[in-house]
Every structure is written in structure tokens, then in C-alpha cells.
Amino acid sequence: MNTYLDSKVRADFPILSRLVYNRPLIYLDNAATTQKPQCVIDAISEEYQSVNANVHRGVHYLSQKATELHENARERVRQFINARSTSEILFTRGTTESLNLMASSYGEAFLKEGDEILISEMEHHSNIVPWQMLCERKGCRIKVIPFNEKGEIEMENYEKLFTEHTRLVCVAHVSNTLGTVNPVKEMGRIAHAHGAHILVDGAQSVPHFNVDVQDLDCDFLAFSGHKVYGPTGIGVLYGRESLLEQMPPYQGGGEMISRVTFEHTTYEKLPYKFEAGTPDYVGSHALAVALDYVDSIGMDKIHTHEQTLTRYAMQQMSQIEGIRLYGTSEEKDAVVAFNVGDIHPLDIGTLLDRLGIAIRTGHHCAQPVMEHYGVEGMCRASFALYSTQAEVDALIAGIERVRKMF
DSSP states (O other), X not given: OOOHIIIIIGGGOGGXXXXXXXXXXXXXXXXXXXXOOHHHHHHHHHHXXXXXXXXXXXXXXXXXXXXXXXXXXXXXXXXXXXXXXXXXXXXXXXXXXXXXXXXXXXXXXXXXXXXXXXXETTOOGGGTHHHHHHHHHHOOEEEEEOBOTTSXXXXXXXXXXXXXXXXXXXXXXXXXXXXXXXXXXXXXXXXXXXXXXXXXXXXXXXXXXXXXXXXXXXXXXXXXXXXXXXXXXXXXXXXXXXXXXXXOOSSOSSSSEEEEOSSOEEEXXXXXXXXXXXXXXXXXXXXXXXXXXXXXXXXHXXXXXXXXXXHHXXXXXXXXXXXXXXXXXXXXXXXXXXXXXXXXXXXXXXXXXXXXXXXXEEOTTOHHHHHHHTOSOEEEEEOOTTOOHHHHHHHHHHHHXXXXXX
8 A cells, every 4th residue: 555645755754754662653542633744834934034923004115014914824724614604713822721712602592591502412622611601591401412333413303303492503524533534424414404594513524534525515614723633723614604794703902903982992894804913924824724635645645545444444343352443434534543352442552652653542532432332441543644554553453462461
């Protein structure tokens, strides 16, 4: 499986050449964050060295150049997810802030006491807790969309949850724990048929395959820069312009205002209404460079590569004595969650780390998923465009070695 991605792309990521405990780094924690190509690292350094200035309203050269990079990045994001307008692209600190913005602003505009929010059982805590906090304030109600033992949402049960009080569906495009690719386009169609909106958590989908918000017909979509080879601290919330127009600002301060007096404040137009304070203009530019990078490889190539690795890993790992694999849907992408016998996940992760293999252990910010399967935690290996079959083989050999120690 020596593909183009294996042989050529890895050289673009300087960290992949380092040693851990005198062993080559095998980085399989990409669902938590991805490593950064040299072009992204250079973009951050170069902007601080040559174009660093606060954006918007500055008449001097550096400010205008920094503003140009920042707003070009917004256009780049718009192109990448095929939004209709840059007015629909809000920069945030990441998916978590995007979802909190939604709970605050959408909740204020559209939800009242007695309204219902449908949230899938496999959600990350960031798509559960903000809605719980909203429900405590406004008297709304959360209804849980269940999944089966394979980690799949059962669509018949999903549709039965809708009532005249249902206002919003919140669902991950791809589960960060199980890797399940949820049928969000069909889920959105059903939501719209019942007069509800749909919010898609795209943190684990945008880095791995083409995401087209117009094709999905979703109302909102959130994702993080650091999971798509960009920097930490920058994220995106896409929203339909007609809905964003009706939502109040998330925070107040500079940038998001048109005019301020002690009697009354008028807000800036979209998207700036939702972007109080100095934005991460270096991060936005670096995100645009990251998107250019993955586009230069091709999202279809990336998806094919990661799908091949995921299937290979699932097939090979299923042969390990005592292993339990979680999330066995055919519609699955770039994540393998597992436990081995009665060995605690932390023990497996710690011992693999001594072999230079980085995986994630614990509840993965998805404790309802752990409760569903009756476990405290899981091990999770997750893949990226630079992951290789040799790394999967090393992971399997490492698990076998750990298993024989207990």
C-alpha cells in the first residue's frame, strides 16, 4: 500500500521524522489534532515577521495587508465548503466555541420554553453540554437520538422523535469515537419536513472528505482548523444567512458594532456581528494555507487513502485475541475504537507510547457512548493523510505485545 500519500506527503510534516523514546514516532491520534505541514508553520512565522498588524479599520500598509489575508481566508473557507456567501462564514476559536455560539444566539432567537432539541447519543460533549445549559435557562427539552450496536443511527427511530415542538437537530457528521459517518443529508431533509433546522458538527468530516453545505442542505455546520492540518485556536461556523440575520450577537465589544452610544448600540453586518474583539488573523490565514494544501493533494485521494487504511485496520485488528471493536458500520471513516480483554485502556495507551505509538485513551469527550457500551473508556487509533499501512501493522504488533503482558 505504498501510495502517493505515503511516499511523498509525509516529508511535508517535520514532526513525523522525530523519535519518541528512541523509536520512530507513529502518530495515530489525528481525531484529537492533526500534525502541521511545513507550509502552515511557515505561513504563521512569515505573517508575524512581515505582516503583523491588527485587522480592519487600519489605514496603514501592514493593517491593510493583514486584513486582506484575513478576508481572503474567509473566502477560501467559503469555497472549501461551498457556502453561498462569505457572510455565512464566521470565524471562531474552534468547533466548541461554534457550538456554544449556536446555543447562545440561536437559542435566544429561536427557542422558547417547551421546545425540543434532538441530539444524537454519539455526540461530543461540546454538542451536548451547551444545549443542556440552554435548556436550564429557557425550559427547553433535549431528546436523544439513539444508535445501535454497530454505531449507526436508526432512521425510523429518529423520525419518530419529531413532534410539533421540535425545533433543532444537532448531530455529528462523523462520530469522533466510533467513526460512523451519519446520513446528515437525509436527517436534514426529515428535519426540514418537520419545520426544524439542523446543525452539523463537521469537526471529523471536513478533514477527511468533501463537505458541501449546499449539497447537504444543512442550516449550520461547525469545524476546527487544527483537525484539518491548520493551527489551533481557529474554527468556523457556517450558517444560512437568513438565519444568522435573525440571531443576536454572541459577544459584545470591538469589531461587531456599527455605532455605540450609551443610549443604543447598532451591530455590524454579517459576518462581523458575531466576531467581537481582535480575531485570530494569523490563524485564519494559516487555515487557508492548510485548505490549499489538502486541496493540492485532493480530498478524493485523501478519502480513498484513509478508507483503505481504516478497512485494513478493522480487518487486521479483528483477528487479535480478546479484542472488542466499537463502531462497525460500513459507513465509517478514519477512526478505530477498541478494548482488549480486561486490560484498562490507559495501560494499553501508556505501554504503546513506550513503543513510540501515540493513540488516545479514555472517554473521548463522549461519555454517553461509553455508557451505551458499558465501559469506562476505549482506546482510539485515528488516521490522517500521512498515515501508513506500516504504522497500522506496528500498532497491531504493539497491541499483541501488550496483550501478552497481562
